[in-house]
Amino acid sequence: MTVNRAKTGAKKGGIGHFFRILGGQWQLMLMSIPMLAYVILFNYVPMWGWITAFQDYKPKLGVSGSAWVGLKNFQWLFGRADFINSIRNTLAMSVINLVFGTVSSILLAVLLNEVRVRGFKRTVQTVTYLPHFLSMVIVVGMAQNIFSSSGAVNQLLLSLGLVKEPVFFLGEGRYFWWLVGVINVWKEVGWNTIIYISAMTAIDPSLYEAAVIDGAGRFNRIMHVTLPGIKSTFVILLIMNIGHLMEAGFEIQYLLGSAVVMDWSQTIDVFVLQYGISKQQYGVATAAGMFKSIVAIILLVAANSVAKRLDEDTLI
Amino acid sequence: MTTAGKKVRTGRRQDVVFPIVNTVILVLLMFITLYPVINTVAYSFNDGTDALRGNIGLLPRVFSVKSYESILTDTAVYQAAWISVSKTIITTLLNLFWTGMLAFTLSRKEYVLRRFITTVMVLTMYVNAGLIPNYLLISRTLGLSKSYWVYIIPTMFSCFNMIVIRTYITGLPDALVESARIDGAGDFRVYWQIIFPLCTPVLATVALFVAVGSWNSWFDTHLYCGGQKNLHTLQYLLKMKLATTQASANAAKTTADAMKSTTQTTPITIRCAITVISTVPILVVYPFLQKYFVTGMALGSVKG
Numbered sequence: 360m361t362v363n364r365a366k367t368g369a370k371k372g373g374i375g376h377f378f379r380i381l382g383g384q385w386q387l388m389l390m391s392i393p394m395l396a397y398v399i400l401f402n403y404v405p406m407w408g409w410i411t412a413f414q415d416y417k418p419k420l421g422v423s424g425s426a427w428v429g430l431k432n433f434q435w436l437f438g439r440a441d442f443i444n445s446i447r448n449t450l451a452m453s454v455i456n457l458v459f460g461t462v463s464s465i466l467l468a469v470l471l472n473e474v475r476v477r478g479f480k481r482t483v484q485t486v487t488y489l490p491h492f493l494s495m496v497i498v499v500g501m502a503q504n505i506f507s508s509s510g511a512v513n514q515l516l517l518s519l520g521l522v523k524e525p526v527f528f529l530g531e532g533r534y535f536w537w538l539v540g541v542i543n544v545w546k547e548v549g550w551n552t553i554i555y556i557s558a559m560t561a562i563d564p565s566l567y568e569a570a571v572i573d574g575a576g577r578f579n580r581i582m583h584v585t586l587p588g589i590k591s592t593f594v595i596l597l598i599m600n601i602g603h604l605m606e607a608g609f610e611i612q613y614l615l616g617s618a619v620v621m622d623w624s625q626t627i628d629v630f631v632l633q634y635g636i637s638k639q640q641y642g643v644a645t646a647a648g649m650f651k652s653i654v655a656i657i658l659l660v661a662a663n664s665v666a667k668r669l670d671e672d673t674l675i
Numbered sequence: 676m677t678t679a680g681k682k683v684r685t686g687r688r689q690d691v692v693f694p695i696v697n698t699v700i701l702v703l704l705m706f707i708t709l710y711p712v713i714n715t716v717a718y719s720f721n722d723g724t725d726a727l728r729g730n731i732g733l734l735p736r737v738f739s740v741k742s743y744e745s746i747l748t749d750t751a752v753y754q755a756a757w758i759s760v761s762k763t764i765i766t767t768l769l770n771l772f773w774t775g776m777l778a779f780t781l782s783r784k785e786y787v788l789r790r791f792i793t794t795v796m797v798l799t800m801y802v803n804a805g806l807i808p809n810y811l812l813i814s815r816t817l818g819l820s821k822s823y824w825v826y827i828i829p830t831m832f833s834c835f836n837m838i839v840i841r842t843y844i845t846g847l848p849d850a851l852v853e854s855a856r857i858d859g860a861g862d863f864r865v866y867w868q869i870i871f872p873l874c875t876p877v878l879a880t881v882a883l884f885v886a887v888g889s890w891n892s893w894f895d896t897h898l899y900c901g902g903q904k905n906l907h908t909l910q911y912l913l914k915m916k917l918a919t920t921q922a923s924a925n926a927a928k929t930t931a932d933a934m935k936s937t938t939q940t941t942p943i944t945i946r947c948a949i950t951v952i953s954t955v956p957i958l959v960v961y962p963f964l965q966k967y968f969v970t971g972m973a974l975g976s977v978k979g
Contacts, residue, residue: 380787386862388788391780394773394832395792401812401829402799408808418815467704470697479698485962486705489712492957494891496913497950501711503917504718504943509729511710545708550972557973577693602801610894614917628806635807636898648805659801 412646418639425642432646442647444622445630448536449651452607452626455540457600463544464551465593469581471552472559487549495610502542502615503529529615532623539611554596555589562588598666602659605651627651712954719743719947726944742948751904752912752949759890759909759953762826766889767882769831775878777832778840779866783852796834810898820899823906830889836881839971843877844870880971883964887957909953916946 381388407422412432414425436442467487474480490498505511508525516522528534562584570580609628616624625633627647635644713733718726722737746752780786781793813829814820847870855865871878893910900906919942961968 377787380785384786384788384862387780387783387786390776390862390866391786391788391792394777395795397773397832398796398799398834401809401832402802402804403795405804405808405812406802408804408811411807411811418811470701473693473697474701475694479701481965483701483705485965486708488961488965489958490708492887492891492961493954494893494910494913496891496893496910496917497715497954500913500917500946500950501715504714505711507729511714511732514730545711549708553969553972557969576688577690614914631806636810641807641811645805645807648807652803652805656802 408645409649411642412649414642416642416645418641428642432642433650435643436647436650441622441625442630445625445627448612448623449605449607449626449628452536452539452612453604455536456543456607457597457604459540459544460547460551461593461597461600463548465555465586465589467548468552468555468559468589469585471556472585473577473581484549484552487552489549490546491550493546495614498542498546499611499614502538506538529617530619532620535616535620535623539608539615542611542615543608555592558589558592559585594669595666598662598669602655602662604658605655715947715950718944719951721944723944739944742944745945746948746952751907752909754905755907755909755912756952758823758826758906762823762908763886763889765827766830767886769827770833770836770885771878771882773831774833774837774881775840775871775874776866778837779844779870780862781837782841782844783862796837800834814899821903821906822900825895825899826889826908829895830885830892833885836884839881840874840877843874843971847873876967877971879964880968883961883968884971887961890953890957909949913946913949913953916942916949 410422411425413427413429414422415428415431416422416425471480471483474483506528507513508527512528513522513525516526526534528538566584566588567580570584575583605627607626607628609626609632612624612626613629613632616629628651631644631648631651634640634647710733714731717731717733717735719742720738720740721731721735722739723741725737777792777796781789781796783789813825817828819825819828851869851873852865855869860868891910893908893914896906896908896911897914900911
């Protein structure tokens with residue numbers, strides 16, 4: 360009944376009708392409004408906290424009692440080498456993650472797509488999904504074993520004669536970005552294939568048959584049927600990831616980093632944590648976080664508008 | 676004629692060589708994926724002092740179950756396990772309850788607040804107030820720090836999961852809801868008696884995502900409950916052990932011998948044993964849900 364009323368109501372319009380429909384949908388409202396309030400409290404209310412970026416915020420005094428300092432927090436931030444470093448590290452690591460992650464997962468998806476034995480394919484998938492479910496604490500613990508001076512990677516390099524002395528992967532800053540890239544690939548490569556493989560199953564099998572008739576081997580079928588078939592998925596994911604360039608991750612840098620490699624490991628998030636929580640400089644830390652959010656929003660809007668423009672010609 | 680013949684031949688050769696190369700690569704990949712995991716298990720069953728020499732591969736060098744013995748007699752581990760298990764179960768149930776209902780309402784085209792609520796929800800995936808404002812809200816305004824509720828209340832909802840469920844419900848036939856409404860069922864009954872049972876696959880997926888996220892989190896403990904020993908979780912215990920092994924690894928570089936004077940079971944084997952214990956529940960569950968979460972991921976990513 361309410362369905363019908365809603366339909367006729369929508370046609371007639373008018374504020375009275377709107378409220379009558381609203382009354383008829385009280386059960387839907389009861390089911391959704393608690394979560395709306397919840398999300399507003401936990402996701403929107405904290406944005407008021409951005410005010411503290413323009414204050415010398417003291418928790419005792421609160422927002423109303425703390426002194427206003429204008430843009431001084433931002434000026435202070437950009438005068439600091441460690442903040443500039445953390446911007447560089449964030450961007451470097453997210454670009455490495457993006458390139459490594461995308462290339463590796465497309466490669467694996469293509470290889471899996473060529474497996475004809477279903478049991479084998481499923482086994483590989485089950486195994487490669489596993490690291491996605493491990494916590495970063497566990498993964499970093501494993502990485503410390505594997506990359507230590509007596510760990511498996513150094514053993515392998517030594518036995519192959521590629522290095523003479525064990526490499527201190529964890530103790531030297533210049534390895535840090537690449538280490539994070541490699542660990543992230545290990546953790547997520549299987550998981551990231553899911554979306555590409557589901558795009559590949561949507562490819563029309565007759566395209567492959569036609570390619571075979573034309574004499575195309577495996578390689579040509581991959582190049583001319585499989586890869587074009589996942590192009591739109593690739594473009595969408597790429598654009599979404601560009602919108603998330605300011606998110607280089609936080610846990611892995613925080614857990615894997617140490618004082619020795621801090622110049623390479625500190626991301627903006629780690630910087631915020633150091634200054635905000637450990638040193639209790641809330642104003643400065645909020646300003647750093649706000650800077651990150653604003654750049655992220657700009658990137659997202661830009662990426663979305665590119666996506667919309669591409670949607671008309673490339674994505675079809 | 677000749678070119679066509681050549682093409683067919685290269686095609687055939689590729690059809691023979693490619694599967695072999697492909698299989699080799701994938702087996703190698705599985706090995707690389709599993710090596711660190713098996714290595715951790717090997718460490719956990721190794722003698723503590725001996726493990727300091729490092730260089731343990733796929734099997735323990737000096738077999739010992741001391742690490743497990745010392746964990747299983749440690750009340751702190753039991754307490755942490757209890758906190759981990761209980762918060763994971765409660766968080767998962769609350770998420771399913773609220774997220775499922777919300778997804779249902781937002782799948783109903785006639786719902787007048789649908790667009791508004793959807794926009795408010797989706798924006799949260801992109802805009803975030805940041806660590807410090809969230810911290811101040813949770814610890815100062817709401818006073819949740821040093822309390823068990825800090826594990827439950829801030830993690831009751833995820834927009835991504837809501838979209839996954841909503842997309843699934845949208846894919847169900849409209850007639851289901853309409854005929855039930857004509858029979859006089861209210862929205863509550865339609866959801867709980869008709870939609871909810873049909874959503875089992877997608878709810879299983881979301882339950883897995885939420886449970887794994889809750890089980891694996893350590894940062895909330897670090898931020899809000901670091902000083903409360905009775906509120907530590909398994910992951911946080913691991914995080915603390917990680918910090919101590921890190922420190923001892925740095926020390927070992929200079930004075931390897933100094934390490935031999937430390938206790939029988941050292942943090943590294945203990946850490947690996949806790950890792951194994953805290954990972955087993957996930958290992959047991961996820962292969963059975965594989966079929967579900969694969970579709971769930973595809974649903975969420977397309978619409979997200």
